[in-house]
Amino acid sequence: MGPDLVQDALEKMLALEKSQVALYATLAAKAPDEELVYGLQRLAKIENDHVLAIQQKLREYYPNQESLFGQVKDSLTAVGLKGFSALVNTAQGVAGLGLLMKAAAAAEERAMADYRRAIARIKDQAIRDIFWEHLIDEELHYLWLKEKAAQLMNTAHPQ
């Protein structure tokens, strides 16, 4: 894998992570109780840590291209969130938030797959370290979201 493929992977994951920050901040604002507010804000914080880690590597490896990264990541972030915006706007109440969290869990699964694919191709150990850490974080997010979404759906429609 040449340097361009490393750069492509970093930029792709940066765009994805930025859309995750925005998504969880949006969901936290809709959360009905303190535990979910803190939980979703915590996810947003962790995704922001992922953004910062990837940005740091981009700056370190490609120091003269920073203005370019801004354009790429901003346009991709808009695309990344597009699928969610209609859902976010129409979701109502506790059941709606449960559906959004299920959709977020599915987005985490896609992020996990993207990280796995990148790790399979990248030899650079520093990038592998970061991507493995992020992949494990995304797995924890996925499990947390699935659990909390199920609880919310139960609250909205008790058996």
Ligand SMILES: [Fe+2]
């Ligand atoms: Fe992440």
Ligand SMILES: [Fe+2]
């Ligand atoms: Fe995540």
